[in-house]
Amino acid sequence: SEELRRWFLQQEMDLFRYRFNELTDNLRQKFLDHVNLKFEAISEDLKNEWANDLCASTPGFTMIKVKEQMFYKVGLADAVELFRARRVFIKDGFAYVPLKDIDAIVLNNYRAKLSKALALTARSLPSVQSDERLQPLLNHLSHSYIGPDYSVQKNAGKISLEQIDALAVKSFPLCMRQLHKALRENHHLRHGGRMQYGLFLKGIGLTLEQALEFWKKEFIRGKVDADKFDKGYAYSIRHNYGKEGKRTDYTPYSCMKIIMSNPPSQGDYHGCPFRHCDPELLKQKLQLYKVPPNGINQILELVKGMHYQLACQKYFELTHDIEDIGFSLNHPNQYFAESQRLLSGGREVKKELSHLGNSQQKSSGQESANSNSTPTSSNTATDAELEGLDEYFAED
Incomplete structure (x- = not known):
């Protein structure tokens, strides 16, 4: 459906943004070359030579920020929005774009490619769904979950x-x-x-x-x-x-x-409040449960961006008075188990972001190892780092 495509696109954009920003400078440049985006980082000498112009042409930048941030040489066709808004330094037919804006250009390119691919896929679905072997798989794809299913009741009978x-x-x-x-x-x-x-x-x-x-x-x-x-x-x-x-x-x-799943109708109470509740009603619920006003605003912003599970994670943090939950929330029973472990003193509260959820550690362990590769990593490590991203930038 159109709604599922929008949701999928948003999740993929968030994942791509995270992975791209986690790359080292060396790997980021290799990625841009790998997907045929010829954006070359300028040298430190050239950046120092143009520092005043770069600072004056980039809103919000100071000389200190110019020295800290990498700048990329980009063709005007790719930086047209920045050029129109007078937010970029132009010289000899090229735009010199800071890292904070280059990721937006890359993301827009990615979004366009992925949106086109999703539209083509949607048009081909009727013929694919006519195959009775594939239809059940497609129907259940949006509900897929590979984490613990909480079917084994280790605590059976321990709760009165x-x-x-x-x-x-x-x-x-x-x-x-x-x-x-x-x-x-x-x-x-x-x-x-x-x-x-x-x-x-x-x-x-x-x-x-x-x-x-x-x-x-x-x-x-x-x-x-x-x-x-x-x-x-x-x-x-x-x-x-x-x-x-x-x-x-x-x-x-x-x-x-x-x-x-099917959203609740009048008289129903199932579903995800962050997904299915009207924002004003959700705000009232959160106020009823004594969530502080600034926390409510943070949750509503996450909901607005369709980050429903992140909104639930924020709710966990606010109701348990911790800075960061340190895990990726994928299941209501996981929420309960982590809450009980925390309240009983059985889990150390993590103050740094944990990049892996409990249910994803095995499947993404190798990816995590690759994403932390140093610039001296082998080409094999680099290829693994970029795996799965290049096809969206392939030529039509």
């Missing part, structure tokens, strides 16, 4: 029903906290909410017997009597635990599945 209200306040992600609140207030949840919340509770350690007791006690406080619950709702709960039907042991939903 009496603890859930307190845990919801201290350690539940916002999506599960709002489901718990709605259940307590309305004594009922629709199917989407029961699935999302029920599997989450299963993942944090509720046994089948506890789950049946928990849901029954709450539902009979509303409009469902015990007999109706036993004949209808109890079956679904046993089904989620692999005791009915095909005996499939269902796993809790990942962040990606929740974000990309």
Whole structure:
């Protein structure tokens, strides 16, 4: 869909920006050459010679910044926006662009190539989807998740029903906290909410017997009597635990599945609040949960940029009063586990950014090693560093 393409494009842009900015000067130049973007860094001698002109032509730059920042020789056709805005030094038909602007030029080039490729892919989808072998794969691609599935209940039975209200306040992600609140207030949840919340509770350690007791006690406080619950709702709960039907042991939903699943309609409470809530309503929720005003603004900015999982990470930091969570958040049950570990003193709070999430350490370990290569790395290391990026810049 158009929405999924926009979301995918935004994630790829963020990943590309991060990887490009993490490259050393040497590797950055090799990358530009590798993808046929002939932007050459000027020498220190030339930069010093033109320092006054570079400073005067680049808004916000001081002489100190000019000395610190690399400048690139760029053809005017690639720097036309900077030229129009009078934000770049021009000499002999070339623009001399600082690093802070060269990444924007590279990113725009990348965006154009990727957008075109996505549009072509979208046009070819009908013929591809007609192949019954590929259709299931394509339909589930946006929900894919390769991290821990929290199906193995190491803590099964260790959480009592009496603890859930307190845990919801201290350690539940916002999506599960709002489901718990709605259940307590309305004594009922629709199917989407029961699935999302029920599997989450299963993942944090509720046994089948506890789950049946928990849901029954709450539902009979509303409009469902015990007999109706036993004949209808109890079956679904046993089904989620692999005791009915095909005996499939269902796993809790990942962040990606929740974000990309059908949005909640009126009367529903499932979904991701950062993805599916109106910004004003989300702001009210955050205020209700005592998130400080500056923190709310940070979260809303992340939401505006479609960074829903980063918004949830920021919510974790603000509600746990830590500077940086030190992991990449991909699953509501991961949120709960990390919260409990932190509150029990079992995890050291990291003050520096961790570039790898728990569920991504194995798959991206080699990539991380390559991204830290020094300028003296071999050509093989350089090729690995640039792997996967060059095709978007290939000639049509």
